[in-house]
Amino acid sequence: MEQVSTPQTEPLTWRAYPARQRPAAAVLAGLAVAAVALACAATGGLFWGILAIVVLLLSLYRFFFPSRFVIDSEGVTATYLLGTQRFAWSEIRRFCCDRHGLYLSTRSRRSRLDAYRGLYLLFGARREEVLSRVRASLGPKGDAT
Numbered sequence: 173m174e175q176v177s178t179p180q181t182e183p184l185t186w187r188a189y190p191a192r193q194r195p196a197a198a199v200l201a202g203l204a205v206a207a208v209a210l211a212c213a214a215t216g217g218l219f220w221g222i223l224a225i226v227v228l229l230l231s232l233y234r235f236f237f238p239s240r241f242v243i244d245s246e247g248v249t250a251t252y253l254l255g256t257q258r259f260a261w262s263e264i265r266r267f268c269c270d271r272h273g274l275y276l277s278t279r280s281r282r283s284r285l286d287a288y289r290g291l292y293l294l295f296g297a298r299r300e301e302v303l304s305r306v307r308a309s310l311g312p313k314g315d316a317t
Contacts (some may be wrong), residue, residue, distance in 0.1 A: 183244040184305050188294035190235045190272070201232060230254075234294075241293050243305045248276060250291055257291050261309050274306060 191198035205228045213221025229236060233253045240251040247260040265280040277290040295302055 181245055183242050184298070184301055185240070185242045186296050186298045186302075187238050187240050188273075188296035189238040190294060191237075193296065198236075201235065205229065205232075239294060241296075241302075243302065243309070245309075248291060248293065248306075250293065259291055264310060267306055267310060269303065274302060276306070 191201070205225060208228060209221045209224040212224040237253040239253075242249045242251075247258060247263070249256065249258045259276060259278065263278050264276045265278055267274055267276045269275070273292050273294040275286070275290055275292050277286055279286065279289055283289070293302060293306075
């Protein structure tokens, strides 16, 4: 018996580097990190200044360092400096977008837990392609506004 196969859609892969794409915001963020580090160094010593830089850069790593995203027929993968997240399409209950990216949630309603239960995809330079793929994969689950 002959099997009929459906053509696989090629995965959509892109990188987003917010600090490079928004240089004014990167300068302001860098100045804020430097100001906090200087204040910590001035009041507590060099160790506290260096620690402030490390903590602030790690807390803002998705802004200061590039991220890689892949949308395929199975789901979405985001690879960051400090790890990887993967969600299958069957896990995603809704999505919404803003001007910089798209939030995929495993919850059907907004919640305070959203920050811990979803994935934020940065558009980079591929906004329309990302939106099109997510809409095609999820159908009416989102509010894409």
